[in-house]
Amino acid sequence: MRLDKLTTAFQQALADGQSAAVARDNPYVEPAHVLAAMLAQPDGPKSLLDRAGANTAGLKVAMDGLVAGLPQVQGGGQVSGSRDLVQVLQQAEKEAGKRGDQFVASEMFLVALADSKTDIGGVVRGHGPTRKALEAAIDAVRGGATVDSAEAEGQREALKKYTLDLTERARKGKLDPVIGRDDEIRRTIQVLQQAEKEAGKRGDQFVASEMFLVALADSKTD
Incomplete structure (x- = not known):
């Protein structure tokens, strides 16, 4: 060989x-x-x-x-x-x-x-x-x-x-399931959309992390 x-x-x-x-x-x-x-x-x-x-x-x-x-x-x-x-x-x-x-x-x-x-x-x-x-x-x-x-x-x-x-x-069962998590996914999308709106109000071009946190906090009080 x-x-x-x-x-x-x-x-x-x-x-x-x-x-x-x-x-x-x-x-x-x-x-x-x-x-x-x-x-x-x-x-x-x-x-x-x-x-x-x-x-x-x-x-x-x-x-x-x-x-x-x-x-x-x-x-x-x-x-x-x-x-x-x-x-x-x-x-x-x-x-x-x-x-x-x-x-x-x-x-x-x-x-x-x-x-x-x-x-x-x-x-x-x-x-x-x-x-x-x-x-x-x-x-x-x-x-x-x-x-x-x-x-x-x-x-x-x-x-x-x-x-x-x-x-x-x-x-190995290490993948997070998507089926049955519609509400969780929908809420995440809503939070991101709200963060984008907050950034728009301030004239920011990008969605900053603090805007995401603000939107997340608002979503929890709804």
Whole structure:
């Protein structure tokens, strides 16, 4: 697999996983290193896993435990990808191809892990995210888009920071209901209209906040 065909976020997770393997004197970079690195990323796939119903806290503990139990070789120096990691990466590339992606994103690594027959695949599935649930979460997050640039993941996370996912808020019951609030909405409009009138009397071009407060006070005495 060509590393330049991975998204920047995925490349960073692999680099962080490699650094963790070197720091712990592990001879190979394992899938557990990479997934642990992804879970530690501030804008990583944790939110996607949450959407898929995963127990991300438990999954992180499990990955840390797997990494802690890996064999160590003092003075090993260079590390390489394990057979399991190579297999999962190859499967992730295939999954990306099925979706028409030009770059392999982190979520394809998660799908490959959830479908893997390796030991770590069983651990991942044991903490909730099935392939079906992950695919549904990916479809919801992508909204039909494909990964056509190395920065696609970062752009998606940046967009999420400055927009509201109304579907997700509705699913969690966090949207304020509009139906049944006709009187409240009508009164708010009346207050704004009265504030505009007060501003007009004073020759103000804009409705100042004090005019709104005056109108609001008058409405409460009606």
